[in-house]
Amino acid sequence: MYQVGDNFSIKVIRDLDGFQKLKDAWNNLAERCESYTPWLSYDWFNLCLKYFLGTNKLLVLVLYEADRIVAIAPFVVKNEKFKGIIQTKKIELLGCVHSPIRNFILGDSSEEDKASSVLNIFHYIRDQYRKWDVMELDRIPEENNIFSIFNDILSQLRLNFRTYFSAGNWYLDKINYSFSEYFENLPKKIQKDVQYCRRRLGKMGNLQTLIELDSGSLDHYLDLYDKVRAKSWKAQEKDKTFIREFTKLTAERGWMRLAFLWYNDVPIACQKWIVCDQRAYIWDVLHDEDYGKHSPGKILSTDVSQYVFDHDKVIEIDFMTGDEPYKKDWIPKRRERKGITIFNNSVRGRVLAFLMNNILPIAEKNQYLLSAKNKMSGYFKKKYH
Numbered sequence: 001m002y003q004v005g006d007n008f009s010i011k012v013i014r015d016l017d018g019f020q021k022l023k024d025a026w027n028n029l030a031e032r033c034e035s036y037t038p039w040l041s042y043d044w045f046n047l048c049l050k051y052f053l054g055t056n057k058l059l060v061l062v063l064y065e066a067d068r069i070v071a072i073a074p075f076v077v078k079n080e081k082f083k084g085i086i087q088t089k090k091i092e093l094l095g096c097v098h099s100p101i102r103n104f105i106l107g108d109s110s111e112e113d114k115a116s117s118v119l120n121i122f123h124y125i126r127d128q129y130r131k132w133d134v135m136e137l138d139r140i141p142e143e144n145n146i147f148s149i150f151n152d153i154l155s156q157l158r159l160n161f162r163t164y165f166s167a168g169n170w171y172l173d174k175i176n177y178s179f180s181e182y183f184e185n186l187p188k189k190i191q192k193d194v195q196y197c198r199r200r201l202g203k204m205g206n207l208q209t210l211i212e213l214d215s216g217s218l219d220h221y222l223d224l225y226d227k228v229r230a231k232s233w234k235a236q237e238k239d240k241t242f243i244r245e246f247t248k249l250t251a252e253r254g255w256m257r258l259a260f261l262w263y264n265d266v267p268i269a270c271q272k273w274i275v276c277d278q279r280a281y282i283w284d285v286l287h288d289e290d291y292g293k294h295s296p297g298k299i300l301s302t303d304v305s306q307y308v309f310d311h312d313k314v315i316e317i318d319f320m321t322g323d324e325p326y327k328k329d330w331i332p333k334r335r336e337r338k339g340i341t342i343f344n345n346s347v348r349g350r351v352l353a354f355l356m357n358n359i360l361p362i363a364e365k366n367q368y369l370l371s372a373k374n375k376m377s378g379y380f381k382k383k384y385h
Contacts, residue, residue, distance in 0.1 A: 001064075002128055004120045012129075016049065023060065025069050032107040034144055035316070037276050040105050043249050045094055052096045053243045057089065061124065063117055067230055071117035072105040077330050078133065085355060086348050088133040091125075095139075098239065098246075100169075100281070100320045101337060103137045103146065111145055126157055126323035128239040133349040135342040139166045139321075147338045154215045159342055160353045166339040168323035173316045174329035179309035183302065187329050194302050197295040205264040212258040221258055228260075228270045232286040250274050255365065261287075261300040269296035273304055279316045280308040301330065 013019050026042035034039050049058070056076045063071040065308045074094035082088045104121065106114045125135070140147050154161045175182075183191065201207045207353035212221045222244055229237060237243060250256040255276045261269035269287035273280050287297040308314045319327045321337070328334070343353035 001125060002274065003053055004063075004124050004128075007066055007121075009064050010121070010124045011064065013062060014058055016058070019058060019060060020330040021047070022060070022072070026072060026105065027068060029072060029105050029107045034103050034108065035277065035279055035318075036103075036141075037280075038250060038253075038255060038274055038281070039100055040103065041093075044099075044246070047242060047246055047249070048094060048096050048099075051239065058094075060094075061121055063120055070107070070109065070113070071121065073121045074105070074234075082134055082352060083356070086133075086352060088348050088352065089131060091132045091135040092103055093137055094374070096239075096242075099139060100244065101141045102137065103141060106146075111149070115149050116148065117152065118149055119156070122153055122157055122159070126159060130344070130346075132344050133346050135340075137340040137342070139337040140340060142170075142336050142338055143251065150340055152342070154342060160349075160357075161340055161342040162357055164339045164341070166337040167243070167278050167321045169321060170319040170323075170327040171316060171333050171334050171335065171338060171375045173333065175309070175315050176319070179306040182305065182309060190298060190329055193295050194298050198299050201263060201294050201296075201299075206262075207299075208262045209300060210260045210262060211304065211307055212260070213251075213256075218248060221260070222247065224260065224267050225258070225272075228267050229286055231288040231290065233287050233289055247272065257304060257312075259300055259304045259307075261296050263291065263296070269300040271297075271300055271304055273308065275308055275312050275314065278312070278314050279318060280312065280314045281318045281320055283320065290349075305330075316354045 001011050003009050008111070013022065023042045023046075026045075030037055030040040030042065038044060048118075052075065056078045059075040059077050061073040061075065062069055063073070075091050076094050077089045078092065080088065080090055104118065106117055125132075137150065140150060142148075151163065168366045185341055198207065212218070225236070226240075246255060247258070251258070251274075255274045257271075257273040257275055257280075259271045259273065260267045266293045267288075269285075271285045272283040274283050275281075285297055285301065287300070305317070308317070317331055319331060323334075341356065343349040
């Protein structure tokens with residue numbers, strides 16, 4: 001344990017055995033977060049470690065106030081060539097490409113207490129854990145002022161850092177009305193398209209929506225899901241085994257809404273929604289392109305929306321990661337996930353800070369300088385590798 005302030009201490013977890021012992025305390029803290037509980041839970045990070053840790057090193061910082069856990073900062077440490085420039089020891093938040101956000105687990109503490117927790121964690125990283133060159137915090141949510149808290153604390157500690165845009169996120173919050181009211185406020189084009197295509201398919205054959213909630217038959221329906229995906233516009237699912245295991249986990253917890261639109265006993269559209277703490281997260285949507293002209297995805301989105309509005313009584317719908325144009329037709333608000341790159345006061349950290357803050361922004365605008373940048377990358381590879 002390391003003292004980091006009055007009544008605060010940090011325990012450093014570097015092995016899987018210590019990580020596994022945190023399960024109950026971790027889930028208790030995650031379940032008190034305002035949102036994104038499935039991706040802040042112990043189970044999500046356990047899956048990420050199982051499939052993606054590789055040769056990287058675990059670094060979980062557990063912040064205690066007296067004998068009570070108040071925050072967890074889940075990191076991994078990588079030895080890699082940062083941005084193709086210099087071989088570095090890099091710290092990043094634990095997660096994977098499928099993480100909609102990455103963040104500290106801070107529970108439901110006040111903004112003041114969150115700031116205190118972030119301050120104590122970065123105090124430790126700056127003053128006591130010095131074996132790093134650069135830290136990358138990607139997909140930090142901007143809601144609840146958490147991104148601003150990170151910025152303020154890093155500035156207060158005089159750490160050298162830069163921020164960047166990571167991803168867009170479309171959402172609808174403060175839902176206190178019925179699905180019918182929601183549908184009536186959608187763009188007229190969507191309303192007419194859904195109604196027309198539903199009538200047309202209904203006249204041509206048997207049209208039915210199924211929202212599968214029985215985890216006992218999940219494998220059967222996930223196999224059907226894979227078959228529809230193979231006929232969709234989407235590429236083969238990346239990290240399929242990981243995603244299937246996460247889908248099963250969410251089903252066991254009662255979070256998964258696996259939905260199918262059936263036409264004459266054939267599934268022609270599929271969607272995965274995750275509902276937790278009265279928030280619905282749209283995890284994946286796809287349809288058979290052979291039926292694309294009948295808008296099966298819009299029909300299914302309408303039916304699942306009705307279910308989460310009127311049955312689950314959600315207060316928020318979240319389209320997760322990305323700025324695909326269709327999203328703004330369904331939900332009107334947009335926020336961002338931000339990134340923060342922090343440079344340590346090591347030789348490599350200072351070199352990277354100079355390059356990232358002064359040289360690369362200019363080089364990216366100039367082809368001649370971009371070529372020089374590439375040559376510089378080769379030089380630093382030889383010098384620091």
